[in-house]
Amino acid sequence: MIELKGKPVADFIYQQIETKLEKWSEHKWARPHLTVILVGADPASQVYVQHKQKACEKLGFKSTLIQLPDSISEKDLTEKLQYLNNDPSVDAILMQLPLPAHLPTKKMSDLIAANKDADALTSSSLGLLVTAQQMVASCTPSGIMEILKFYGLDVAHKNVLVIGRSLIVGFPLFHLLNQKNATVTLAHSKTQNLKLLIKEFDFVFVAIGKAQYFKASDFKKGAVVIDVGMHRLESGLVGDVQAEGAVGHLSALTPVPGGVGPTTIALLMSNTFKLAEKSRMAPS
Numbered sequence: 001m002i003e004l005k006g007k008p009v010a011d012f013i014y015q016q017i018e019t020k021l022e023k024w025s026e027h028k029w030a031r032p033h034l035t036v037i038l039v040g041a042d043p044a045s046q047v048y049v050q051h052k053q054k055a056c057e058k059l060g061f062k063s064t065l066i067q068l069p070d071s072i073s074e075k076d077l078t079e080k081l082q083y084l085n086n087d088p089s090v091d092a093i094l095m096q097l098p099l100p101a102h103l104p105t106k107k108m109s110d111l112i113a114a115n116k117d118a119d120a121l122t123s124s125s126l127g128l129l130v131t132a133q134q135m136v137a138s139c140t141p142s143g144i145m146e147i148l149k150f151y152g153l154d155v156a157h158k159n160v161l162v163i164g165r166s167l168i169v170g171f172p173l174f175h176l177l178n179q180k181n182a183t184v185t186l187a188h189s190k191t192q193n194l195k196l197l198i199k200e201f202d203f204v205f206v207a208i209g210k211a212q213y214f215k216a217s218d219f220k221k222g223a224v225v226i227d228v229g230m231h232r233l234e235s236g237l238v239g240d241v242q243a244e245g246a247v248g249h250l251s252a253l254t255p256v257p258g259g260v261g262p263t264t265i266a267l268l269m270s271n272t273f274k275l276a277e278k279s280r281m282a283p284s
């Protein structure tokens with residue numbers, strides 16, 4: 001079984017960005033600038049945001065963290081986002097999710113200007129994805145596509161299953177796989193007989209959000225399994241899939257931690273770079 005580690009994939013993406021950045025000094029362009037908004041003090045979100053800032057530092061990007069109180073009103077957050085949309089020094093905006101329950105996530109995300117939408121989460125970015133015209137797509141699914149490419153796993157002509165239809169993972173992944181000519185089935189919380197269904201597929205992308213929900217033996221023998229889950233248990237970090245029993249049954253599996261996670265951050269850097277480059281190249 002191949003362990004589909006994310007770090008070499010992420011390193012490859014960072015190298016590509018660094019090579020492209022060398023050209024920027026010839027133009028004397030300002031380095032890319034990512035602004036991250038963190039509302040409240042969710043401990044997991046704080047850790048994710050730190051990783052994103054470290055990745056910016058590593059590449060020499062400018063990063064700004066805007067920490068806002070849990071109690072912020074919809075109006076104040078709206079004004080903050082509008083201010084950042086209009087700030088020409090900001091290339092990319094990421095609003096860390098989840099937001100506190102009193103804030104409408106989709107409405108708030110949709111306020112981010114399309115040309116600064118690092119997460120590709122706005123309705124306009126998703127519309128471009130559905131019509132295969134996207135310049136950037138959501139970071140986790142894009143990172144998964146890079147894992148497949150890096151390890152030479154071709155989904156064209158394959159029947160593949162995506163489990164989970166969130167706007168940040170399952171839904172964009174469905175479209176990215178479709179663009180690569182896979183025949184994609186999208187399963188979700190209302191799908192019946194999921195454990196019977198998964199036995200049919202050579203590729204399964206699991207974003208069900210339940211710790212160790214599937215056993216390796218639940219999948220077809222020889223399947224490639226991409227585990228998007230990330231859960232903090234007392235025993236440590238685990239995914240949606242139990243790794244035990246995978247060797248000898250699956251042909252490939254992403255480890256948790258160290259699989260999809262590192263590529264998500266690398267794709268955030270890549271998206272930030274692309275948005276910044278487009279803005280530098282635009283006639284002023």
Ligand code: GUN
Nearest residue numbers: 094095096097098119139
């Ligand atoms: N929370 C967990 N993962 C993500 C992500 O990729 N983007 C945003 N905005 N929030 C998240």
